[in-house]
Amino acid sequence: xxxxxxxxxRLALRNLLRQVRRSILxxxxxxxxxxxxxxxxxxxxxxxxxxxxxxxxxxxxxIALQAPGFYQSRKIDDRLSEQARRAAxxxxxxxxxxxxxxxxxxRLTTDGLASSPNGARPAQIMGVDPVAEVGYSIxxxxxxxxxYLESDDRLAAYVGTGLAEALQLRVGARLVxxxxxxDGEIAGQLVRVVGIFKSGVPEIDQAVIHIPLTTAGSWLGxxxxxxxxxxxLDSSYRMSEVTSVLRRLLAGPIGDGELALLGWREAMPExxxxxxVDNLGNYMFQGVTFGIIALxxxxxxxxxxxxxxxxxxxxxxxxxxxxxxxxxVLIEGVILTALSGLVGIGLGIFVTWLFWRNGLDISFxxxxxxxxxxxxxxxxxxxxxxxSRIAQGLVFILFIGAIASLYPAYRAARIDVxxxxxxxx
Amino acid sequence: xxxxxxxxxxxxxxAVRTEDVWKIFEQEPEDVPAVRGVTLTIEPGExxxxxxxxxxxxxxxxxxxxxxTRPTRGKVWVAGRDVTAMSNRELAxxxxxxxxxxxxxxxxxxxxxxxxxxxxxxxxxxxxxxERAKRVGPLFERTGLEGLEDRRPGxxxxxxxxxxxxIRAVAxxxxxxxxxxxxxxxxxVASEQLLEMMEELNHGLGTTFVFATHDPRVMEMxxxxxxxxxxxxASDEPxxxxxxx
Numbered sequence: 001x002x003x004x005x006x007x008x009x010r011l012a013l014r015n016l017l018r019q020v021r022r023s024i025l026x027x028x029x030x031x032x033x034x035x036x037x038x039x040x041x042x043x044x045x046x047x048x049x050x051x052x053x054x055x056x057x058x059x060x061x062x063i064a065l066q067a068p069g070f071y072q073s074r075k076i077d078d079r080l081s082e083q084a085r086r087a088a089x090x091x092x093x094x095x096x097x098x099x100x101x102x103x104x105x106x107r108l109t110t111d112g113l114a115s116s117p118n119g120a121r122p123a124q125i126m127g128v129d130p131v132a133e134v135g136y137s138i139x140x141x142x143x144x145x146x147x148y149l150e151s152d153d154r155l156a157a158y159v160g161t162g163l164a165e166a167l168q169l170r171v172g173a174r175l176v177x178x179x180x181x182x183d184g185e186i187a188g189q190l191v192r193v194v195g196i197f198k199s200g201v202p203e204i205d206q207a208v209i210h211i212p213l214t215t216a217g218s219w220l221g222x223x224x225x226x227x228x229x230x231x232x233l234d235s236s237y238r239m240s241e242v243t244s245v246l247r248r249l250l251a252g253p254i255g256d257g258e259l260a261l262l263g264w265r266e267a268m269p270e271x272x273x274x275x276x277v278d279n280l281g282n283y284m285f286q287g288v289t290f291g292i293i294a295l296x297x298x299x300x301x302x303x304x305x306x307x308x309x310x311x312x313x314x315x316x317x318x319x320x321x322x323x324x325x326x327x328x329v330l331i332e333g334v335i336l337t338a339l340s341g342l343v344g345i346g347l348g349i350f351v352t353w354l355f356w357r358n359g360l361d362i363s364f365x366x367x368x369x370x371x372x373x374x375x376x377x378x379x380x381x382x383x384x385x386x387x388s389r390i391a392q393g394l395v396f397i398l399f400i401g402a403i404a405s406l407y408p409a410y411r412a413a414r415i416d417v418x419x420x421x422x423x424x425x
Numbered sequence: 426x427x428x429x430x431x432x433x434x435x436x437x438x439x440a441v442r443t444e445d446v447w448k449i450f451e452q453e454p455e456d457v458p459a460v461r462g463v464t465l466t467i468e469p470g471e472x473x474x475x476x477x478x479x480x481x482x483x484x485x486x487x488x489x490x491x492x493x494t495r496p497t498r499g500k501v502w503v504a505g506r507d508v509t510a511m512s513n514r515e516l517a518x519x520x521x522x523x524x525x526x527x528x529x530x531x532x533x534x535x536x537x538x539x540x541x542x543x544x545x546x547x548x549x550x551x552x553x554x555x556e557r558a559k560r561v562g563p564l565f566e567r568t569g570l571e572g573l574e575d576r577r578p579g580x581x582x583x584x585x586x587x588x589x590x591x592i593r594a595v596a597x598x599x600x601x602x603x604x605x606x607x608x609x610x611x612x613x614v615a616s617e618q619l620l621e622m623m624e625e626l627n628h629g630l631g632t633t634f635v636f637a638t639h640d641p642r643v644m645e646m647x648x649x650x651x652x653x654x655x656x657x658x659a660s661d662e663p664x665x666x667x668x669x670x
């Protein structure tokens with residue numbers, strides 16, 4: 001059996017080399033398709049990772065560890081218990097998880113009201129650790145005026161441009177934040193604006209206020225308690241792996257109803273949907289592209305099969321079974337596809353690498369900040385390399401090659417040997 | 426003559442037996458019977474020519490014997506095996522192990538060398554290098570093709586290509602070699618060389634040869650001449666073979 005397979009592979013290779021021009025033309029379609037596939041997938045992954053990175057850094061991380069009811073209620077009553085927080089911090093320090101965690105920051109978040117002598121606006125007030133937050137959030141980089149919070153700040157606030165404009169706030173201006181405290185009473189806290197940011201996301205710029213975590217704790221009467229432990233991972237693709245480890249390590253507090261794990265997909269369903277829709281669009285485009293390529297392959301291989309009818313007749317006359325004759329055509333198709341796929345994907349990686357260094361700048365296509373679902377779109381797209389995508393690309397191209405070779409293989413297998421060997425043919 | 430190679434012909438069974446074999450091609454406006462009720466027996470070691478004008482059914486009968494096409498009705502046995510009852514896979518195996526073919530032209534695979542072409546059925550059988558060399562080497566020597574082993578078919582003359590095809594047909598020691606107009610595209614010298622070679626192999630290896638031909642030289646060399654007319658056997662006579670002139 002091995003000898004037969006070796007022989008068929010040898011025959012297939014020589015047949016491919018016999019019609020070099022035809023093989024190269026067929027291969028070219030696959031090479032270009034493979035390169036396009038690799039480039040577009042890497043670009044798509046890079047774009048999505050950028051969206052997710054932007055959203056999770058401005059939001060509650062790739063994974064948010066919270067009390068079970070907090071996501072719905074947004075009330076400080078639903079804050080993490082001391083025991084649950086300790087368990088969560090310990091789990092984050094475990095080797096399996098820590099190697100993928102870039103940062104984990106505590107937050108005390110509540111919905112409330114921000115008011116100034118010029119009016120009042122609903123606000124999302126976040127008590128943050130200023131030092132930890134700098135390594136986590138990108139809001140401190142979006143400074144429009146003043147500065148970000150510092151470790152020794154007490155009655156300081158960092159507000160968005162939208163809110164600052166609505167309440168006519170400038171750096172140094174006073175602002176009162178009001179929310180329900182731990183006793184259920186409405187409590188106010190006077191703070192002074194130390195900085196104003198412009199994230200580019202209207203929902204954030206009009207609502208988010210950062211104040212020091214200690215200030216928030218004493219204002220709301222919760223001491224050192226927090227509502228969220230926001231976890232930033234090295235890649236969004238690690239989420240399911242890390243989540244499953246965390247679920248295992250935190251099975252106790254989760255089972256006791258003291259802790260819930262919220263992934264960015266659940267926390268930001270609109271973003272999740274946007275990524276899925278964009279992926280679907282990409283897959284459909286790639287499907288259509290490869291559908292056309294597959295038709296070209298079918299046509300070329302089928303022409304080759306019809307041209308070589310006598311040869312297939314001869315092979316069967318010598319003892320190759322119809323199935324093996326079909327397999328020979330399939331092997332030719334798969335070898336051609338595999339080699340072309342490798343070259344195409346290599347080319348795609350090279351092109352992607354060219355753009356990976358500096359990113360693909362598409363800023364010429366827009367003249368204002370674009371944002372959606374809490375994400376600011378970056379006009380410089382940096383493609384993302386993933387080994388799994390290379391493997392998927394190769395398997396996909398091989399699959400297309402095999403499918404495209406099936407019909408020609410069937411025709412070769414079904415050849416009428418006596419008819420094929422007629423001399424006048 | 427060098428030492429003969431062992432043959433597969435079984436003395437217990439005829440090399441070929443057909444019984445009321447018909448082949449009718451369905452065509453418009455009416456069906457065409459290419460072979461009509463042929464019954465014959467060919468014993469192991471025979472050197473048989475089937476002659477007849479174009480359209481007499483020679484090639485179709487040869488294809489029926491070799492299992493390349495199936496009869497409309499009737500039975501065919503090769504080396505005692507009922508060809509008509511075999512699956513495609515079994516037919517492929519029968520051809521690989523018991524039947525060698527030599528066609529009129531385009532006999533060789535263009536991507537393989539002369540040696541690889543000749544060894545092809547042996548490679549398919551999974552025979553090792555040493556055994557293949559033992560079988561094919563002497564045949565190249567015996568047929569004057571020594572030194573041409575590494576040439577591709579395109580670099581061989583028509584006669585040399587046909588000789589390679591014959592080596593391929595007999596190298597596996599089949600019970601039967603079916604040759605369809607093997608000399609039709611050759612000049613007289615090449616034809617005679619080829620026929621001498623086949624007769625020598627017939628004598629030396631005991632291989633049964635059945636030709637479809639209208640070449641008088643083949644008929645003259647045959648030990649038995651079956652004449653076909655309109656798909657039926659018109660005459661079937663043993664004859665005294667004459668060596669090629």
